[in-house]
Amino acid sequence: MEYFNADIELMSRSELDIFVDERVRNTIRYSAENSPFYKRWFKKNKIDPFNIKEHEDLRELPIISGKTIRENQPPQRNEFLFKSVECSEVFTIHETSGTSGIPKTFFSTWDDWKRYAEKYARIFVSQGLGEGDRMAVCASYGMNVGANTMTVAAKRIGFTIIPEGKCTFPVRVMTTYKPTAIVGSVFKLIHLAQRLEDSGIDPKESGVEKLIVGGEGFAPESRAYLDKIWGLDVCNTYGSTEGAMCGECKIREGLHVPEDLVHMDLYNEKMKDFVSEGNEGKIVLTTLIPNGEKAGTVLINYETDDQTEVLSKEKCRCGRTHMRIKNPKRVSENVYLEETSFNRIDIESGVFHPQNMKYLTGEYEAFLYYDPVNNQTTMQVGLECRDIHSCDIKLIKDNFLSSFFKNNKILEDYFTEGIFDIIFRTVKTGDLGLYKLKGRPKRIVDRR
Ligand SMILES: [Zn+2]
CATH class of the missing domain: 3.40.50.12780 (ANL, N-terminal domain)
Structure with missing residues (x-):
């Protein structure tokens, strides 16, 4: 089809x-x-x-x-x-x-429901799904209309759904049912790849042919990283109730x-x-x-x-x-600074710079502070390192800044003039503050 x-x-x-x-x-x-x-x-x-x-x-x-x-x-x-x-x-x-x-x-x-399913069916077919595929859905069922109507769409196209609801399913699901497609968010699919690798399975050899991401905005760099670790062209979706x-x-x-x-x-x-x-x-x-x-x-x-x-x-x-x-990106994740603004996605671009991923897991969080005495806004970026001792901080910093400023000359000028400062904090795995909070991780916290 x-x-x-x-x-x-x-x-x-x-x-x-x-x-x-x-x-x-x-x-x-x-x-x-x-x-x-x-x-x-x-x-x-x-x-x-x-x-x-x-x-x-x-x-x-x-x-x-x-x-x-x-x-x-x-x-x-x-x-x-x-x-x-x-x-x-x-x-x-x-x-x-x-x-x-x-x-x-x-x-x-x-x-x-039929119209929602029609929209997903068109998307899935345009991404190459068809009869005989088996899709693990990591989006949550329950009150979420997305996962449910994706399931109806699968019925209309004729493929199998494995309704996991989240991406923390046992690795056994991968080896037993051999899904050919997975729907999830960028970070969940990064974690899943890591879990597969930890179990001795190369994600590229796992039998998965299509990865479909959605649920939140992401940087092109983070998708490129996902493409690389899974060896696929990851396709994006955007949905809402x-x-x-x-x-x-x-x-x-x-x-x-x-x-x-x-x-x-x-x-x-x-x-x-x-x-x-x-x-x-x-x-x-x-x-x-x-x-x-x-x-x-x-x-x-x-x-x-x-x-x-x-x-x-x-x-x-x-x-x-x-x-x-x-x-699309969330307006509530915009940060406004004098005459300009940036988004959480811009921070993610900096983190996921391709050369950084040798050292970083991709997990990050950012906090903004304001110092009225010096009229200076500071962003503290917390980065999770694979191995804290061998992390090349200087390289990560330079890469971050080049990606972060690439589309925003005004912000770069503020940085040069000292109106805006960025400081980096590297932590070992599991040490970011966001792990301590329940629910969707809050990656940008404005404390000004
Ligand atoms: Zn097209």
Whole structure:
């Protein structure tokens, strides 16, 4: 199978744009008829939903966020104002807590599940998966819609799922069931490779032919390292409970956005307007609903915490016409310093400089401090060494700085002028502070 849904994936740009506008109209009509939140909003703002004719008109509608969802559900309200179907039509209920800790509720119908699975099925086929493959899924099941709908996608393509849910499964799973593909995050797959090596198995000889990463942003350097230790071309995916499932095809020149199922706009920092092409912006999503299908939660102009850039709307070398975006990164992982900013990913670029990986495990953490007397911000980077005694700190430092500053001349100037300083701390394995905390490791802590 070369394409999962050739009719849609190979549609010409002009056909696709018309198709998307039809779906935008249908989605608006559906929301005005079924979503208590939007019903009230159209009435209160005296906007006729039939005036929303194409995707540009979405700018007339409010931008909503996780906060809007929380304000329109219990305990703040008596009912779930974003729920757009009868309770009997809800297939699953999901909660995501995000950073605030207060959960947002998402309702999914079976139609929603089928659309999620369709998005993953297209991605998996574009990455070369097919009948006979066996995929170990290290993404968590439970409240995570991703792992579950990947499993439905596998059924539609015809391959086997080993639903591990995490990447700490025993090495025996590798030798007994011989997965041909693994889905996990970059760090989890680095750890797995290490565990295999410790058991005398070369990851390159393990039988795994495809590695699919997702779940968090990463630096190109860390992916290159993963490619090297597994001897594969690792493909990237980006997914969220809000319905954005994008993925790289084998060509690996950006993540394809399933434009017929999710509409993605990029807004500038002040959230006033779209960014012009070739610039980074905040991802704002609208889930598109096909005529006759149901959606449990309709989201129009949903502001995410991620930023990206459109790489191309031209046809990809794989033949697909759906636009391609840069690997998204989290806005909450941005660090702002006077006139510039950098992201956790930039720190990771420095750590994973290819020549550093002889000495480092890749695990790192960074802390930011501010000294008001000297008006100086200091970043302390903790690096985990394979062998603390033979770590070439001078080399690591130079490599780090060259990668870290490569796309940010202003930051380099601050460093030269002394407004910004970086100090390095090398530790032996297991000694980073992040191991002491539960949950997702916090790699950048701003203590200014
Ligand atoms: Zn492609």
